[in-house]
Amino acid sequence: MNKLLDWPEPIVRVQSLSDSGTPLIPERYVKPPLERPSINSTASMDVNIPVIDLVGLYGDDHALRAAILDQISIACREWGFFQVINHGVSPQLMDRAREAWRQFFHSPMEVKQAYANTPKTYEGYGSRLGVEKGAILDWSDYYFLHYLPSTLKDCSKWPTIPADCREVLDEYGKQLVKLCGRLMKILSINLGLGEERLQNAFGGENIGACLRVNFYPKCPQPDLALGLSSHSDPGGITLLLPDNHVPGLQVRKDENWITVKPAPHAFIVNIGDQIQVLSNATYKSVEHRVIVNSSKERVSLAFFYNPKSDIPIEPLKELLAPDRPPLYPAMTFDEYRLFIRMRGPSGKSQVESLKSPR
Ligand SMILES: O=C(O)CCC(=O)C(=O)O
Numbered sequence: 475m476n477k478l479l480d481w482p483e484p485i486v487r488v489q490s491l492s493d494s495g496t497p498l499i500p501e502r503y504v505k506p507p508l509e510r511p512s513i514n515s516t517a518s519m520d521v522n523i524p525v526i527d528l529v530g531l532y533g534d535d536h537a538l539r540a541a542i543l544d545q546i547s548i549a550c551r552e553w554g555f556f557q558v559i560n561h562g563v564s565p566q567l568m569d570r571a572r573e574a575w576r577q578f579f580h581s582p583m584e585v586k587q588a589y590a591n592t593p594k595t596y597e598g599y600g601s602r603l604g605v606e607k608g609a610i611l612d613w614s615d616y617y618f619l620h621y622l623p624s625t626l627k628d629c630s631k632w633p634t635i636p637a638d639c640r641e642v643l644d645e646y647g648k649q650l651v652k653l654c655g656r657l658m659k660i661l662s663i664n665l666g667l668g669e670e671r672l673q674n675a676f677g678g679e680n681i682g683a684c685l686r687v688n689f690y691p692k693c694p695q696p697d698l699a700l701g702l703s704s705h706s707d708p709g710g711i712t713l714l715l716p717d718n719h720v721p722g723l724q725v726r727k728d729e730n731w732i733t734v735k736p737a738p739h740a741f742i743v744n745i746g747d748q749i750q751v752l753s754n755a756t757y758k759s760v761e762h763r764v765i766v767n768s769s770k771e772r773v774s775l776a777f778f779y780n781p782k783s784d785i786p787i788e789p790l791k792e793l794l795a796p797d798r799p800p801l802y803p804a805m806t807f808d809e810y811r812l813f814i815r816m817r818g819p820s821g822k823s824q825v826e827s828l829k830s831p832r
Pocket of ligand 1: 686688702707714716722723762763764773774776
């Protein structure tokens with residue numbers, strides 16, 4: 475546990491490196507050749523993750539509602555990723571939240587440093603994930619904060635610059651918790667369960683919710699680095715608000731990396747490891763990563779909706795059968811997250827390592 479009290483090396487802000495105008499990135503950010511962004515990337519115009527319009531979800535047209543559920547079911551099984559539009563969150567709020575964070579990251583360094591984080595809780599302003607000394611690092615800074623449970627929500631750790639930041643963030647969190655609650659019901663129905671089953675398995679009302687805001691500064695050698703290394707999300711559902719100008723998210727599809735083309739005011743939804751476990755791998759949490767570029771910075775807001783952290787998460791009994799035995803042992807989210815906090819992003823090694831031998 476002591477390893478988690480502080481960073482193993484002095485922290486270097488990636489934004490400062492970028493602002494220094496160096497033409498060469500330090501060795502620490504150079505990925506091994508097989509992890510570099512050019513490997514199997516496709517930015518082809520006609521491949522994208524599914525875009526699903528939720529507008530008919532709560533109307534009287536039952537056929538339309540069934541069609542939307544069907545699209546979500548297919549997206550969860552085949553992609554683990556999809557975009558939703560007409561999702562009920564205010565587009566103005568989405569824009570304001572992203573701009574507030576852009577302003578924060580452009581504040582003077584001493585303002586940001588006041589929120590510097592440690593690996594104990596990760597809350598605040600950070601520049602690395604994982605505590606392995608000498609690890610190759612990602613080309614990004616970030617800010618991490620909690621919304622739920624309310625015992626972890628500490629607004630004094632949220633930025634006060636810009637002036638409306640806390641207010642905007644608070645409203646943003648409330649609206650996203652609601653949207654995740656709706657998506658949980660749909661996933662539950664689509665798995666053939668009662669609509670509250672997944673939520674109850676997450677701990678009912680006592681779930682966790684947190685936000686990581688990623689800031690990817692311009693990178694002078696984008697072919698050698700990644701903004702965020704390949705990983706699957708450890709939690710339940712992620713709602714990503716991507717940059718409205720700059721693409722960067724890549725999702726693994728078979729052996730290729732697909733660059734996501736965000737739809738206007740969409741959220742990118744992805745299935746996390748906990749839903750992979752609960753659904754006994756009917757739904758997969760899919761690897762993704764972020765590429766950077768030399769001429770534009772990028773901001774994204776990743777909102778994580780997680781199970782209550784101290785209850786066992788295991789494949790749901792209703793989804794098991796003699797020919798479908800449980801693939802994962804029970805584990806709390808606290809235990810699960812510790813692995814990621816020590817090691818940093820590492821593909822799907824955590825959820826894969828849990829698989830029972832068959
Ligand atoms: O910046 C992005 O597009 C993705 C961010 C992400 O994957 C994460 O924060 O876990």
